[in-house]
Amino acid sequence: MREEIRRVNEALDELGDITKAYVSKDHPQVIPCHVWDMERVEPCQLPDIPEDLPHLAGAGLDRDLLDEETQIIKLAALDHVLIGLTNKGHVLRFNRLEDEATYRHGHWEYLPYFSELDKVSEHPVFSVGRLAPPSKMHITHVSASFETFTAYSTGPESVVLMSRTQTSNLGTQTLMQPHLKPTIIPSLQYRNVISVLLGDYHYGALTATGKLLTWGAFSKGALGLGDPANIDAGQPGGYHVKKQHPTTWRHRRLEDDESTPPDVRDPTEVHFNHGTEHKGKHAHVFAAAAAGWHMGALVIDLQQDASERDSL
Template sequence: MPLADIPVELFLDNLLPLADVRDVLSLGSTDRSFAALCADETFWKRKCKEDFNFTSQETARQSGWKNLYRGLRYPKIFVWGQRANGRLGLKTIPKGLGVGIPYPIEVKIPGSRIVSLVAGGMSFHAVDSEGSMFVWGTLNGESQSLHSEGFSVKYKTASEPHRLLMPNPIRTVSCGRLHTMALDSKNHIWTFVNWGRPFRLDSPMLDCSLPETTPMQAESGWSFSSILTHSGDILAFWPFSGQVGRLCDEENLAMDEWGTCHAYPTSDRHIPCVTWTLRADPLRIPPIPELPELNDTGLSQEERSKRTTLIKIAAFDNHIIGLTNKGHVLKFGDLSNEKSFDRTTRWQYLENFSELSKVASHPAFRDERSGLTAPTSLRITHITAHFETFVAYSTGSSSIILMGDVHTNKDSQPKVIPYLQNRGVISTVLGDYHYGALTADGQLLTWGQYSHGALGLGIPTELPLGAPGGYATESQLSQSRRSQWGPLEPPSVILPSQVHFNHGPNPGGRRFCFAATAAGWHMGALVACLEVGSLPGFECHC
C-alpha cells in the first residue's frame, strides 16, 4: 500500500509515534500533504510529553508544539528581581546593581533539561525532564541558619541550585510563601516546610487506589495547603498550625533529638531528603452550589450535559478560587487557619467573571476609546492566584483576562487591562506587586511595581526617559545616577511591556519564552532558542 493511502489516524496514532524525529522531519519535507501531517499539533504535544516530560499544565498552550519541541532540547533558565536570601541562585552577581537584578540573567543546572519552574516566597523550584526537583534560595527567609547546619533547618539557604533526592519522580510543584507542595508520579503529595524533611500526608481521604480520592492537583496557598481530587472534592490543611502543624513540629523536634536526620548537602549539591509520613485527615471544603447554565461557551451538547464539577483550583491569601468544567469561577474563604474554617461557609459564584453577558457589558468593552470589541463567546478555562490577586482567563487569539483580589465578591467587577485582551495569553503569573502574562508566540509581558527589578525590563538608569521600567523625568534619572544607595524606585509600569532575554555579552539567537513564574519580588522564565538543535531545521547558533 502506498504511504499516501494510509489513513491519517493510523499515521498519527500508530506510525509517527514509533518513528525517530529525524525520520518524521524528513517525511514532512517530501510534499505538502506529508508536511501538514507531520506538523500535527497533537502529535508534537504528545512528543513534548513523552520525550521531555513537558505537559504544559502551567500554561494554556494550544499551538506551536513543534517549535516548542525543538526548543525543549536546550531550554534556558532566566531569573531576575530581588537577590536577597540567595533566591537568584547565582555564583556571581553583576556589580553596581544594588539589591536586585532588573533584567533576566541565566542560571545553569548542568546535565538537566528543566521543563518546569516555580517561584516561592524567597526561592525557586525547578523540575527537569526526568522528574528530578531542584531548589535554590531560602524556603523560609525569616531568620538565618548556621553554615554547619543541614537542610532540616527551614532557614537554610541554597545559594546555588541543589537537587532534592526524593523517592519518586516529581510531576508538579506549587509554592506558598514559606512552604511548598509537590505531586509525584505515584500521586503522593509531599509538603516541604524545610527542604530536608518533606512529609507525605497519609489519609483515607487521599487513597490513590480509588479514582474519587486520588489527588489531581496540589495547590499551596499563602500559608495553607489544598488538594483537588478527581471527584472534584477539595481538601485543606495548615502546615504551620492546627493538627498537621502540631504533628509536623513534634516530628521535627524528635528528628532533631535523634541527630541523624539533618539532610546535609553533598559536595555535588544533592540534598538527601529524609522523607516521613504524617497521618492526619485534612478538612473537606463544602461542595460547590448548584450553578446556572452558561451560554455561548463553545461546549458541545455532550459536554454541557455532564455533571458540573471543579477541575482546577488556585489558592492565595486565605482564599481559594475554583473553576468548573463549564467555565464557572467561584471563590471560597476564610482559610487563615484551622480554627477559622467554618463548615457553614459557602462558595461565592462570581458571575461577573463567568457569564458572557456580564463580561461583555463591562465598562472596558463598552468604552470606544479602549478599542476593545466585546466578546461574542466566553469560557474561562484557566485560573491562577498569589498573595492577594487572582486571574481568570480564556484562551486563543480572543483570550479574555479578568483580574480580582481577596476582597472580590459575587457583585464585584473584574479588573480589565485592555492591552492584555485578545493577545493569545496562555499563562499569567503573579508576584506580590508585579505581574506577568505569557503569550502563545513566546512573549513575556510584565507590569506593576519595580520591586527591586522584578519586572525585568532593564537597568532603569540605562533606559530612555519614559520607557517602561525607566524614569519619567530627567531629574529622576540624574538623581538616581548620583545616588550612593543605588537606583531610586522607578514609577510603576501600567502598560504590560515585553521582557527581552538578550542581555549580556552573548545574547544568542531568537528567544522564545515558553514558561514563566513569579512570587515575592522576583521572577523567572524558561526560554528556548528557536534555532536550537542538531536535527534538520533544528540548528542552534546561540
C-alpha cells in the same frame, strides 16, 4: 489546623534521625519514603459547590461537556481565599480560610462577572468601544498569589480578568464585596495568552507566540525590563524623568520613592538581550513563573550567533 501541624512538626523534629530515609546499597536507584502518623491532623473538607450554577450560553460548550456533572477541576490559592473553576467555566471563591475554625462558616460563592460573557461585555473596556466584546468566552484557567487572582481563557480571543484584594485584621471576607467585578487591561486582551503569572506586586503573561509581557511594581527588577537608568525617561520600566545620578538603582535605597521607578501600567514585552551585543536577536519564551519579588523564564534563542554557525 496550623497549630496541629506545628505540633506534629515539633514531634517529628524530636525524633531526629529516626524520621530520615536512606538509599540502600542493594537498591541505589530507589528513593525510599518514610511514613509518619498524621492521625491528629485531618484535611478540611469544604462544602459542595452551589447546585444552581447557571448555564453559560456564551461559553460555546459542546453537548458532551454540557451533559457532564458540573464540578471543580482547578483551584488557585491566595491569602485566606480559594478560587475554584468548574469544567464548564464557572469561577467560584471560598473566602473563609483565616484559620482552622472559620472555614466551617464559609461557602462557595459564584462570580458571574468572571464567568458570563454578557457580564464581562458590560465592562467599560468593551462597552464604550475601546475593544469589541468577545464573541464567546470559556474561562479555562485560574491562578492566584498573595492578594491577586486571575481567571482567563486561551486562544486567539483570550480574555484575562483580574482582581486584587486587600487583607486586614478584619478578615478577608469583609473586603471582597458581592458581585465582585474584574480589572480588565485592554492591551492584555486577544493576545493569545496561555499563562498568567502573579507575584506579590508584579505580574506577567506568556503568549502562545513566545512573548513574555510584564507589568506592575519594579520589585528590585522583577519585571525584567532592564536597568531603569538605561531606559528612556517615561518609558515602561524607566523613571518619569532622566536621572542625573551616576549610580544605578542597584546602589541606591529602594525604599526611597525617588529611587524606585513607577509601576508599569501597560503590559510590556520583555527582551532578553540586556547587556549583549546582539540587540537584534529574537527569543522564544516557552515557560515562565513568578512569586514574591521575582520572576523567571525558560527561553531559547531563535537566531544563532555567527560563531555558533561557523562551528557547525
